[in-house]
Amino acid sequence: MLDREFIIKNRELVEKTCYAKKVKIDFNNLFSLFDKRKNLLNSLNLLREEKNKNSFEVANRRKNGEDVNPLLEKGKEISQKIKKIEDGLSGVEIQEFEILKWIPNILDPEVPTGENSTFKIVKEQGDFSKKGFSYFDILQNSGSVDFKRGTKISASHFPLYIGKAAYLERILINFMLDLHTTKHNYTEVFPPFLVNYDTLFSTGQLPKLEEDMYKLKDDEFFLIPTAEVPVTNIYKDEILTEKSLPIKFVAYSACFRREAGSYGKDTKGLKRLHQFNKVELVRFTKPQDSKKEHQEMLKEAEKVLKLLDLSYRVILLPDYDTSFSSSKTYDIEVWAEGSGEFLEVSSVSNFLDFQARRGKIRFKNKEGKNVFVHTLNGSGLATPRTVIAIIEKYQISDDDFDFPPILKDYIKFGKEIFKEV
RNA sequence: GGAGAGGUGGCCGAGUGGUCGAAGGCGGCGGAUUGCUAAUCCGUUGUAGUGGUAAUACCGCUACCCCGGGUUCAAAUCCCGGCCUCUCCGCCA
Numbered sequence: 001m002l003d004r005e006f007i008i009k010n011r012e013l014v015e016k017t018c019y020a021k022k023v024k025i026d027f028n029n030l031f032s033l034f035d036k037r038k039n040l041l042n043s044l045n046l047l048r049e050e051k052n053k054n055s056f057e058v059a060n061r062r063k064n065g066e067d068v069n070p071l072l073e074k075g076k077e078i079s080q081k082i083k084k085i086e087d088g089l090s091g092v093e094i095q096e097f098e099i100l101k102w103i104p105n106i107l108d109p110e111v112p113t114g115e116n117s118t119f120k121i122v123k124e125q126g127d128f129s130k131k132g133f134s135y136f137d138i139l140q141n142s143g144s145v146d147f148k149r150g151t152k153i154s155a156s157h158f159p160l161y162i163g164k165a166a167y168l169e170r171i172l173i174n175f176m177l178d179l180h181t182t183k184h185n186y187t188e189v190f191p192p193f194l195v196n197y198d199t200l201f202s203t204g205q206l207p208k209l210e211e212d213m214y215k216l217k218d219d220e221f222f223l224i225p226t227a228e229v230p231v232t233n234i235y236k237d238e239i240l241t242e243k244s245l246p247i248k249f250v251a252y253s254a255c256f257r258r259e260a261g262s263y264g265k266d267t268k269g270l271k272r273l274h275q276f277n278k279v280e281l282v283r284f285t286k287p288q289d290s291k292k293e294h295q296e297m298l299k300e301a302e303k304v305l306k307l308l309d310l311s312y313r314v315i316l317l318p319d320y321d322t323s324f325s326s327s328k329t330y331d332i333e334v335w336a337e338g339s340g341e342f343l344e345v346s347s348v349s350n351f352l353d354f355q356a357r358r359g360k361i362r363f364k365n366k367e368g369k370n371v372f373v374h375t376l377n378g379s380g381l382a383t384p385r386t387v388i389a390i391i392e393k394y395q396i397s398d399d400d401f402d403f404p405p406i407l408k409d410y411i412k413f414g415k416e417i418f419k420e421v
Numbered sequence: 422g423g424a425g426a427g428g429u430g431g432c433c434g435a436g437u438g439g440u441c442g443a444a445g446g447c448g449g450c451g452g453a454u455u456g457c458u459a460a461u462c463c464g465u466u467g468u469a470g471u472g473g474u475a476a477u478a479c480c481g482c483u484a485c486c487c488c489g490g491g492u493u494c495a496a497a498u499c500c501c502g503g504c505c506u507c508u509c510c511g512c513c514a
Contacts, residue, residue, distance in 0.1 A: 055494055078494085369477075
């Protein structure tokens with residue numbers, strides 16, 4: 001959420017951002033609400049002052065045995081006026097909030113913008129030739145992911161991993177968690193997978209993405225679309241100390257997405273799922289550090305692919321692809337050599353104080369002021385598409401694949417291996 | 422799920438209708454004392470909004486004692502609803 005004052009001072013920038021992110025906001029209405037609110041607030045404060053003085057006077061006169069009846073009458077009148085203005089004010093504030101909550105975060109100046117803008121390739125690592133069988137054939141032939149039975153048990157896009165592929169999932173998750181805790185100094189957390197409305201509002205999934213979320217029918221809970229949601233909310237409504245920053249959490253979670261509106265895309269296989277596994281990095285930083293730490297997180301996510309010896313590229317998303325809450329997002333796309341295409345396996349974003357403001361996450365700075373932290377997160381990584389790239393790169397035949405050497409080492413020696421890499 | 426108790430400032434804790442933004446203590450900050458540490462003493466110490474102003478300095482006003490309503494001239498204090506925590510019982514992994 002953006003600050004009222006900020007919007008007033010930077011109207012042009014905010015309008016431009018909304019245009020770029022394809023959000024329609026009635027700014028004239030918003031600004032007239034700002035005015036209305038201010039006027040109501042001012043007269044309300046004056047009336048309240050009058051009320052307090054009157055009440056005080058009642059107590060005073062009563063002590064002296066004087067007649068207080070006229071004051072009681074006056075007090076009643078003032079209170080009625082106050083009630084009226086309060087009602088008007090809360091009406092205005094509700095309307096204002098209804099608009100404010102839809103305004104997306106502003107963009108970093110480096111984000112590609114403009115008519116024909118497109119993503120910018122920041123880095124290319126490895127070679128991008130197409131060869132071998134596709135992961136889908138290998139999995140089908142080996143039976144290590146059973147799409148049919150997954151569908152029978154649940155629905156389509158809920159795969160059932162069996163044997164080797166199930167094991168690969170588990171090893172990969174542990175491998176990534178151990179990498180980030182031992183090598184990159186993150187603290188591991190294991191969060192709830194069901195969260196409430198406020199939590200999703202803080203991180204910005206709600207209200208905009210409600211249709212992408214699984215919601216429980218009888219309880220006010222949503223299934224998390226990413227661990228970012230519960231983990232960023234760990235410090236909701238709290239004031240942190242300056243010296244505790246940066247705070248770095250890594251979390252594994254299953255992720256649940258309805259993927260509404262993406263029918264027809266990636267209709268089979270592991271590319272687009274309603275449930276998948278992901279290891280997520282989350283940081284809370286001081287405002288002046290977030291840019292630098294954003295770059296660090298990108299490197300940490302890349303590290304996973306480097307260790308697995310997979311080819312990939314890093315792209316900087318253009319304005320219209322940058323999510324509602326984000327000011328700047330890098331995607332990491334792994335090269336799937338059997339399929340011959342890039343697959344997004346990570347999204348690394350800087351949210352500045354946008355989420356912190358929605359969730360009231362602050363820290364006390366040296367001057368004793370409470371200021372909003374900056375929040376960042378990045379996938380490190382999502383498993384299904386990583387698995388696709390692994391299977392295609394380390395395939396043995398059209399019905400078998402091997403594990404990458406680093407994973408074999410990891411299975412043998414555990415997290416000790418991260419001392420050397 | 423049933424029964425009971427309770428939610429007050431960074432923390433502990435007093436306050437049951439009227440100078441209460443809230444005693445006292447701890448912690449924090451500033452200072453005095455001090456060979457160092459500890460101890461002691463003095464002072465200070467919430468957040469947000471708004472007006473005086475150009476000001477993150479100063480002064481005034483308003484709001485906030487879990488949240489939302491209500492009663493009253495006046496609510497931390499009384500009433501109603503909700504949420505949460507704790508204890509006991511039940512159930513279960």
